[in-house]
Amino acid sequence: MKKYMLLLFSFVINNGLWAQVTVSGILDSSVSMRAGGGDALSASEFSCGIEEYANIRFQARIRDRAVVYGAFNLIAAAGDYAAAASQTEVFIGGENYIAAIELERLYFRLRGEYTDFDGGLFRLPFGYGQVFGPSDFLNPRNPLKPDARLRGILGAALSWYPVDTLKLLAFSAAPRNVFQKEGEGWLIGVSMDQHFDTASLQALYSFETPKSGSINGMHRIGLSVKADVVAGFYIDTLYTYNYAARTDIDGLSASAGADYSFLDGKMIVLAEYLYNGETSSTAIGCGGNLASRHYLYAGFTWSINDFTNAGISFLAGFDDLLMTPIITFNHDLFQGAVLSITSQIPFDSDSFYGVNLTTKLRLRF
Numbered sequence: 102m103k104k105y106m107l108l109l110f111s112f113v114i115n116n117g118l119w120a121q122v123t124v125s126g127i128l129d130s131s132v133s134m135r136a137g138g139g140d141a142l143s144a145s146e147f148s149c150g151i152e153e154y155a156n157i158r159f160q161a162r163i164r165d166r167a168v169v170y171g172a173f174n175l176i177a178a179a180g181d182y183a184a185a186a187s188q189t190e191v192f193i194g195g196e197n198y199i200a201a202i203e204l205e206r207l208y209f210r211l212r213g214e215y216t217d218f219d220g221g222l223f224r225l226p227f228g229y230g231q232v233f234g235p236s237d238f239l240n241p242r243n244p245l246k247p248d249a250r251l252r253g254i255l256g257a258a259l260s261w262y263p264v265d266t267l268k269l270l271a272f273s274a275a276p277r278n279v280f281q282k283e284g285e286g287w288l289i290g291v292s293m294d295q296h297f298d299t300a301s302l303q304a305l306y307s308f309e310t311p312k313s314g315s316i317n318g319m320h321r322i323g324l325s326v327k328a329d330v331v332a333g334f335y336i337d338t339l340y341t342y343n344y345a346a347r348t349d350i351d352g353l354s355a356s357a358g359a360d361y362s363f364l365d366g367k368m369i370v371l372a373e374y375l376y377n378g379e380t381s382s383t384a385i386g387c388g389g390n391l392a393s394r395h396y397l398y399a400g401f402t403w404s405i406n407d408f409t410n411a412g413i414s415f416l417a418g419f420d421d422l423l424m425t426p427i428i429t430f431n432h433d434l435f436q437g438a439v440l441s442i443t444s445q446i447p448f449d450s451d452s453f454y455g456v457n458l459t460t461k462l463r464l465r466f
Contacts, residue, residue, distance in 0.1 A: 126157040128464045133181050137455035146455065150181030156205065156250060165212070170223070172206035174250075206253055220257040225272055227292065227305055229327040230337030232373040232398045233391075235354035236305055236323040238339060238382035239274060239288075243390045244398055244416050245425060245445065256288070268294040276310075277388075285312045290321070300328040305339070317344035321382070332361040339382045354381035354389075358398075367404045371414075372397070393418030400427075408433040423449045437465045 133150045155175040162168050177200045178186050186192065192199035208221025228236025232244050240251040256274035263269070269291070276286030290307030305323035320342045327335040338355040342348045358373030375383065375396040383389035400414030409432045417424040425447040432440050445457040 122159060122161045124157065124159045126155060126466055128466070129154040129461055131182070131459060131461040133457065133459045135181065135455055135457045148181050150179060150183065152176065152178040152182040158206070167212065168210045170206055170208055170210065172204075174201075174203040174205055176201045176203065205250065208253075215262050217260040218257070219260075222253050222255050223258075224251055224253045225256070225258055225274070226251075227323060228303065228325040228337040228339070229301065229335045230325065230356045230373070231335070231358060231360070231371065233337070233354075233356045233375040233377075233383055233396070235337050235339040235356055235375070235382050236303070236325050238307075238321060238323075238341075238388060241383070241389050244396075245427075266296045270294075285310055292323075299330055300326065302326050319343050332359050334359045341378075341381055341387075343380065348380055351378040351380045353378045354383040369402045370400070371402075372399045374398075391418075393420040393423070395419040421449060423447065439463045439465075 129152070131152045131154065133152075135146075135148045137146055153176070156172060157175070158170075158172040160168055160170050176186065176192075177195070177198045178192075179198045183192075183199050186199070186201070192201045194200075204222065206221075206223055208219055208223040211218040225239050226237055227239070228234055230236065232242075232247075234240075234242045237251075239254050242251065243249060254274040256272060258270060258272040261269045270293070271291050272289070274288040275281075276288070278286055287310045288307055289310075290305065292303060292305040294301065294303045303323075303325040305321070305325075307321040307323075309319040309321075311318045321339055322342075323337075323339040325335070325337045327333065334357075336355075336357045338353070341352040341354075343352065354375070354377055356373055356375040358371065360369060360371040362369045375391070375398075377383050377389070377391050377394055377396060379394075380387050381389070383391050385392050395418070397417045397419070398414065400412060402410060402412040404410045409430075411431075412429045413426065414429075415424055415426045425445055428444045428446075430442045434440055439462075441459075441461045441463065443459045443461075447455070447457075
């Protein structure tokens, strides 16, 4: 056996197949505190948590024709973080913490002169929306967690670049029910990206194969446009049609927004509106995280100096009059180290839901 391994190693070296591997990542050390709820603050409504999180990424280049990508998460949590994470992840218990290792990305890319082929566990993003992302149905976003790493899909994608400004994509993804063996719920689709001097357009179509008891699958049609003329404008829409449920306007998720910078780029303003149909891509229970029909997001970011910025934003749901102001502060301690403080204060017309304060130290390597 050793003889054959040495022969294989010699073949790889002599033919220049040895991959060039690079490793990078982030380490987040976070502490959270929550106080208040109901009509007034009380000590009994105080909670806290601590989390150590690392995202390790690597890539290995094989000649100029192939790249292997991978990423995994290392998590140790206690308190609020442990309570929230234990509902969705598989953890092992320590003496005063729970811990997990999660595979995040694992895929390969084959490169051609005008084509790329990706296969494995990877992110397949769609749309130009910055906050809600209706078209990005494979990687649902939560506007209250803008820094969250979006989950990938297990599938394949073939990209073709006939000219520099045009991209044609065909893709397929495994069903959401990971134990499905009968071919139900598989996704296939195509998209087109066309870029102009000051604008870009993306069109998307996806078909989900029928489930048991139905001969009709689910169709998704999306259109996303962005333009940079004085300010940045964008529209992002996705319509989901389920023949069995006779989907009407409830299958539509559509957002429109704009961003503008002034004071020599020191102040950035962003606003985005979302219509969230009950069976659309952004609706809770249908892959998304939102329950209201209408949402508005507005944010202001001020660059105090080259090392410090602060921001205030709010997310409002019109149907239940729920609003969440978000205050952020970021300071670069040194190159590769950022200290962030975030406060969220959710409330509606009847109740105050408390103050959530998070302090995070992020180290990049």
